[in-house]
Amino acid sequence: MIYIKTPEEIELTRAACDLCSRTLGEVARLIAPGVTTRKLDDIAREFILDNGGKPACLGYHGFPGTLCIEVNDTVVHGFPSNYELREGDIVGTDCVVELNGFHGDSCYTFAVGEIDPKTERLLDITFESLYVGIEMAVAGNRVGDISNAVQRFCESNGYSVVREMCGHGIGREMHEDPEVPNYGRRGTGPVLQNGMLICIEPMINLGSRNIRIAQNGWECRTRDHKPSAHYEHTLLINNDEPEILTTFDYIESALGIA
Ligand code: MF3
Ligand code: CO
Numbered sequence: 001m002i003y004i005k006t007p008e009e010i011e012l013t014r015a016a017c018d019l020c021s022r023t024l025g026e027v028a029r030l031i032a033p034g035v036t037t038r039k040l041d042d043i044a045r046e047f048i049l050d051n052g053g054k055p056a057c058l059g060y061h062g063f064p065g066t067l068c069i070e071v072n073d074t075v076v077h078g079f080p081s082n083y084e085l086r087e088g089d090i091v092g093t094d095c096v097v098e099l100n101g102f103h104g105d106s107c108y109t110f111a112v113g114e115i116d117p118k119t120e121r122l123l124d125i126t127f128e129s130l131y132v133g134i135e136m137a138v139a140g141n142r143v144g145d146i147s148n149a150v151q152r153f154c155e156s157n158g159y160s161v162v163r164e165m166c167g168h169g170i171g172r173e174m175h176e177d178p179e180v181p182n183y184g185r186r187g188t189g190p191v192l193q194n195g196m197l198i199c200i201e202p203m204i205n206l207g208s209r210n211i212r213i214a215q216n217g218w219e220c221r222t223r224d225h226k227p228s229a230h231y232e233h234t235l236l237i238n239n240d241e242p243e244i245l246t247t248f249d250y251i252e253s254a255l256g257i258a
Contacts, residue, residue, distance in 0.1 A: 002169060002177045004195035009102060009171065010236060013197055017104030017234050017245035019053045020097040024108055025250025027067070027095075031110045033087045037069040040093060041080035048097055056096040056103055056174050063218065068094035070109065075203050075211050075228040076165055077218040087113035090123065092230040094201075096174050103174050105199045106246035107232035110255075118206065119227050125157045126204040126229035133182075133200045137235060137242035141192050147184030150202050154182075160209035162228070165220070167200045170234055194237050197245075201232035 005013065026047045027040050045066040048055050055066035069078040070092030071085075085091060094107035109123055133150040151161050167180030178190045182202045192198075207226030213219070222228050236243045252258035 002190060002196060003171055004193060005171060005197055005236075006195075010195070010197070012100045012102040013104065013171070013234070013236070014245055016053070016097050016099035016102045017106070019048065019051050019099050020095055020104035020106050020234070021247045022051075022250050023047050023095050023097060024093060024106055024248075025254050027093050028108070028110065028251040028254035031085065031091065031112060033085055033113055035085050036081070037071065037078075037083050037085070037091070038080045040069065041065045041067045044093070044095060052099065054098040056098040060174065066095065068092070068107075070094065070228070070230055072227050073222045073225040075162055075205070075220045075222060076230065077220050079216075079219060085112045088115050090115060090119060090227055090229065094230065094232065098174075101172055103170050103172075104246055105170055105174065105232060105234050107201060107230050108248060108251050109229045109231060122159060122204065122206045122227060123229050125154060125159060126202055127231050129153045129202045129204065130200060130231045130233060133202065134233065134235060134242045134244060137192060137198065137200070137237060139192055139194050139237050139240040142187055143178050143180055143189030143192065144184045145186050146200060147181045147189070148186045150200070151183040154202065154204050160205045160207070162203040162205060162209055162211060164211060165203055167198060167232070170197050170199050192237050194240060196237045197234065198237075199232055199234050201230060203228060203230045
């Protein structure tokens with residue numbers, strides 16, 4: 001069941017998305033060798049709570065963090081831990097904020113210091129694929145048009161697309177219909193309509209697309225232990241066009257790249 005949002009619900013989601021984006025901006029300021037992923041998580045949780053929000057991942061089906069932490073070969077759902085970031089690592093931080101009953105969801109993969117040029121290109125292409133997908137999120141298109149665009153872009157650049165995890169609708173729930181896979185066929189799936197809120201989140205591997213889920217039932221790594229990248233925005237279909245409600249501006253100004 002896909003819920004078309006009212007203007008009031010959209011305004012509440014805008015606020016949740018802004019807080020989510022500002023939280024990742026706070027996280028960005030800390031990314032450096034020697035910092036533990038638990039420190040990133042603590043800062044995110046405190047910032048969300050200080051601003052009247054709720055860390056939506058924390059306790060979600062028992063998940064132990066505010067952020068999902070994705071170091072190197074971790075694709076999604078990594079736990080915050082005592083692991084200290086090292087020069088050359090990449091780390092994805094996936095954050096969902098609930099504010100006034102609505103959710104905002106965004107993810108950014110950071111480079112820690114200098115990284116391998118091959119990994120850097122993986123980040124660049126995955127980042128770009130998010131916007132390639134967003135461009136297809138226009139009213140009248142179908143979800144498969146987004147999926148296919150992301151898949152073609154990533155595979156034609158030599159990367160593989162994780163199949164087991166998808167983007168999704170969002171609203172009162174963190175995950176609503178429709179599912180938004182990062183692979184698929186053009187012209188298939190639900191039709192996109194004004195008032196739909198969706199999250200697009202390509203999870204893209206340098207090596208093979210195969211993953212393995214840890215004993216704890218959460219942490220998901222690449223089978224070949226090659227790196228994986230992940231970026232995500234929450235967006236609204238508005239006036240027939242995609243309107244991105246989360247932003248990387250806070251991250252980019254923290255990193256000094258904008
Ligand atoms: N933020 C993830 C997503 O993009 C979901 C987090 S799973 C959780 O859908 F259990 F940690 F909440
Ligand atoms: Co998401």
